[in-house]
Amino acid sequence: MIKIGYITSSMSSIDGWGRYSKYIVEAASNFVEIKAVITEAKAENETFISPVYAKLPRFSYRPIDQLKFLYYALKYFRGCDIIHSLVETSAFAAALASRILGAQLVMTLHGTAAVPPLKISLAREALRFAYRTAAITTTGSFFTEKQVRERVNFGECRFIPNGVDPETFHILSDAADKNFLLTVGWLEPRKGMDISIEALISLKDEFPDLVLKIVGGAKNKEFYENLKLIARRGGVENRVQFLGRITDEELVRLYNECSVFIFPARNFNNDFEGFPMVFYEANACGAPVVTTRGFGSEYAIKDGYNGILVDSEDADAIGRAIKKIVDDRELRGRMKENALVAAKEHAWDTIAKNQLIKMYNDALKLNGNK
Numbered sequence: 001m002i003k004i005g006y007i008t009s010s011m012s013s014i015d016g017w018g019r020y021s022k023y024i025v026e027a028a029s030n031f032v033e034i035k036a037v038i039t040e041a042k043a044e045n046e047t048f049i050s051p052v053y054a055k056l057p058r059f060s061y062r063p064i065d066q067l068k069f070l071y072y073a074l075k076y077f078r079g080c081d082i083i084h085s086l087v088e089t090s091a092f093a094a095a096l097a098s099r100i101l102g103a104q105l106v107m108t109l110h111g112t113a114a115v116p117p118l119k120i121s122l123a124r125e126a127l128r129f130a131y132r133t134a135a136i137t138t139t140g141s142f143f144t145e146k147q148v149r150e151r152v153n154f155g156e157c158r159f160i161p162n163g164v165d166p167e168t169f170h171i172l173s174d175a176a177d178k179n180f181l182l183t184v185g186w187l188e189p190r191k192g193m194d195i196s197i198e199a200l201i202s203l204k205d206e207f208p209d210l211v212l213k214i215v216g217g218a219k220n221k222e223f224y225e226n227l228k229l230i231a232r233r234g235g236v237e238n239r240v241q242f243l244g245r246i247t248d249e250e251l252v253r254l255y256n257e258c259s260v261f262i263f264p265a266r267n268f269n270n271d272f273e274g275f276p277m278v279f280y281e282a283n284a285c286g287a288p289v290v291t292t293r294g295f296g297s298e299y300a301i302k303d304g305y306n307g308i309l310v311d312s313e314d315a316d317a318i319g320r321a322i323k324k325i326v327d328d329r330e331l332r333g334r335m336k337e338n339a340l341v342a343a344k345e346h347a348w349d350t351i352a353k354n355q356l357i358k359m360y361n362d363a364l365k366l367n368g369n370k
Helices: 016-028 063-076 088-101 122-133 142-149 193-203 221-233 248-257 278-284 315-327 329-344 348-365
Strands: 003-007 033-039 052-056 082-085 104-109 136-139 157-159 180-184 211-215 240-244 260-263 289-292 307-310
Touching: 003 016, 003 063, 003 088, 016 033, 016 348, 033 063, 052 063, 063 088, 063 122, 082 088, 082 348, 088 104, 088 122, 104 122, 104 142, 104 348, 136 142, 136 348, 142 157, 180 193, 180 248, 180 278, 193 211, 193 221, 193 315, 211 248, 221 240, 248 278, 260 278, 260 315, 278 289, 278 329, 289 315, 307 315, 315 329
Parallel strands: 003 033, 003 082, 033 052, 082 104, 104 136, 136 157, 180 211, 180 260, 211 240, 260 289, 289 307
Antiparallel strands: none
8 A cells, every 4th residue: 555644734624724634634544554744733622543743843944944844754754655745835854855765755736835936045945946856746726836837847737626525514404594795714815805895895785684704813913904994994894794713613504504605816916825625615515606717716616607706806796796696596596506516526535536546656656666
């Protein structure tokens, strides 16, 4: 059986990298032998498949931290056929360990952090070394791949979409349409929460009872305060609810009960989304998705099928898409059924079986391994 060593920041459901890592590793463990090394600061009450070692310091490009990453990769990944760096910051240590141990390197490219900086820095040189070493890289976003290739030459980048855990995200039998809009993610400009509020403002008179619920931690305090200011100036202060970070159980309930899930992702000062997992999580709960083109969205959301796609930075277009779905109950019903089909086709176990394991086998063949 193939042995895979995963290095990542966490396997916690409270952040995107951790959630991605958790589902990838758990799905892969059904088909390969795994080991994983994560940061010491893992979330409390998280359950992990064994073996997962919480040994790493906080992720950074500081030489002392990279040396610690390397030490633990060498300690725990001896005998592994492949080392898979699930977070870009760990890629240098994973690459060096793969060369020392004779393993193949696989890298996941999520979004902004995958792009080497233009200025000479430890981050730039570390990423360039990792790209030169990688047998195969993988991403859920052609936009991310394009941005990286503009900075560095590297080999094959294989598209593997993000998936969904159907045991966590599913239809609730007692859910009812509560007539609200929902968006989820850290409160930062690239997620487009300000555009979501502007869209609500454009609809406030036509839909006087429509509410926007925003789930996510306020990582960017200035942006958070600006969101409240936009809502206040637009006359919807009492119709925008900031719910902060919530449990998966609470999130599933919101996905089930919202009328539309909106995610107006954008490229903000070269800070951009990769492939947001919220697309299929919302779909798995029957929520139609309104989102912007790019950032993995054209693959996940088929315009008019399980959601609607609009151009970036266009609050009015977001508003028109919301109106189209909210006004037409028959359309919303069709999109709900289609959303469930799309999510079912992208369960993590299916992605692992059909795409992830094939990539690992192909990576081994590049080195003549069996």
